[in-house]
Amino acid sequence: MFVITGANGRTGRAAAVHLLSAGYPVRAVGRSARRLADLAARGAEVWEADPTDSAALTDTFRGADGIYAVIQPNYIPDHPDFGAFQDQVAASLTKAVTESGVTRVVGLSSWGARHPQGTGPVMGLHRFEQRLSAVPGVDTLWLRAGYFMENLLDHVHTAAAHHRISAPFEPGLPLPFVTTRDVGARAGEELANGTWHGTEVMELQGERDVSMREAVSVIAKAVGADDFTYEQTSLAEFHAELRSKGVSLNVADMMAEVGEAINSRHTRTEQPRTARTSTPTSIERFIEEEFAPRYRAARPD
Ligand SMILES: NC(=O)c1ccc[n+]([C@@H]2O[C@H](COP(=O)([O-])OP(=O)(O)OC[C@H]3O[C@@H](n4cnc5c(N)ncnc54)[C@H](OP(=O)(O)O)[C@@H]3O)[C@@H](O)[C@H]2O)c1
Numbered sequence: 030m031f032v033i034t035g036a037n038g039r040t041g042r043a044a045a046v047h048l049l050s051a052g053y054p055v056r057a058v059g060r061s062a063r064r065l066a067d068l069a070a071r072g073a074e075v076w077e078a079d080p081t082d083s084a085a086l087t088d089t090f091r092g093a094d095g096i097y098a099v100i101q102p103n104y105i106p107d108h109p110d111f112g113a114f115q116d117q118v119a120a121s122l123t124k125a126v127t128e129s130g131v132t133r134v135v136g137l138s139s140w141g142a143r144h145p146q147g148t149g150p151v152m153g154l155h156r157f158e159q160r161l162s163a164v165p166g167v168d169t170l171w172l173r174a175g176y177f178m179e180n181l182l183d184h185v186h187t188a189a190a191h192h193r194i195s196a197p198f199e200p201g202l203p204l205p206f207v208t209t210r211d212v213g214a215r216a217g218e219e220l221a222n223g224t225w226h227g228t229e230v231m232e233l234q235g236e237r238d239v240s241m242r243e244a245v246s247v248i249a250k251a252v253g254a255d256d257f258t259y260e261q262t263s264l265a266e267f268h269a270e271l272r273s274k275g276v277s278l279n280v281a282d283m284m285a286e287v288g289e290a291i292n293s294r295h296t297r298t299e300q301p302r303t304a305r306t307s308t309p310t311s312i313e314r315f316i317e318e319e320f321a322p323r324y325r326a327a328r329p330d
Pocket of ligand 1: 150175
C-alpha cells in the first residue's frame with residue numbers, strides 16, 4: 030500500500046491515479062475527503078489529515094510500503110512567510126516518516142534545490158531535502174522537477190485579452206518545462222518499481238527544453254493567432270505587478286528571486302538529459318489539451 034500526500038493537488042492526484050490504474054492499493058491523503066471522492070471512486074482509501082499535523086500524518090503512513098511526500102500547495106499568494114509554512118510542513122512530514130517506521134519515500138523537490146540560497150521558494154525545498162534525508166534507515170528519492178508547464182495557465186486571461194504573455198525570463202533561455210501529471214506519474218512508477226537506495230536525486234526535465242519565446246509561438250499556433258508576443262518584464266515590474274494583485278511582500282520577493290535565479294543560471298538543470306530525466310508530455314500537447322481550451326473560454330468574443 031502506498032500513501033500519497035497532497036492527493037488533491039496536481040502531482041499527488043496524478044501519482045494516486047497512476048498507482049490505482051496499475052492495480053496498487055493507495056491511501057490518498059488530503060485535508061478534505063469530499064475533495065478526494067473521485068479517488069475513492071477509483072478504489073483509493075481516503076484519509077483526512079492537515080499537512081502540518083504530524084500525529085495525523087503518522088497514522089496515515091503506518092503500514093505503507095512507500096509514501097509520496099510533497100509540500101502543497103505550490104505557493105500561498107498572500108502568506109506573510111511562506112518559507113516558514115514550508116518548514117512547518119517539512120517538519121511534520123519528516124516526523125511522521127520517523128515515527129511511522131516508513132522506509133521508502135519519494136519526495137517532490139525542484140531544479141535548483143541543490144542551493145541553500147537565492148532560489149525563492151525552492152530554498153524551502155532544499156531545507157525539506159536536508160531534513161528528510163537525515164532520517165536514518167529511510168531510502169529517499171528526490172524528484173527535482175523542472176519548470177511546471179501549468180505555470181503558463183496563470184497567463185491565460187492576459188493572453189486572451191492582449192495576445193501577449195509577460196514574464197521575467199529571458200525570451201530565448203531554454204527551460205525544462207514539465208507537466209505535473211508526468212511528475213506525479215513518475216512518483217507513482219518509482220514507488221511501485223524504483224530501486225534507489227539511500228538518498229538519490231532525479232531531475233525531471235520534461236520532454237525537451239523550451240524557451241518562453243518557443244512556448245508562446247506554440248500557443249499562437251494552437252489558438253490560431255499570428256500577432257502573439259512574448260514580453261520580458263523587468264524583475265521590478267514583475268514584483269510590482271504581483272504586489273498590485275495582492276501577493277504578499279514575502280511571496281513577491283520569492284517569485285522575483287525565481288526570475289533572477291533562472292536568468293542568471295543559478296537555477297539550472299545539472300543532470301544529463303536521458304530517458305530517465307525526461308518525461309513524455311510535449312509542450313505542444315500540453316498547450317493543446319490544457320491551455321487552448323481555457324484560452325478559448327476566456328476570449329472576450
Ligand atoms: N511551480 C513549479 O514550477 C514547480 C517546480 C518544481 C517543484 N514545484 C513544487 O511543487 C509543489 C506543489 O505540488 P503540486 O503542484 O502537486 O501542488 P498543488 O497542486 O499546488 O497543491 C494544491 C493542493 O494543496 C492543498 N492546499 C491548498 N491550500 C493549502 C494550504 N493553505 N495548506 C495546506 N494545503 C493546502 C489543496 O488540497 P487539500 O485542500 O485537499 O488538502 C490543494 O488541492 C511545491 O512544493 C512546489 O514548490 C513547483
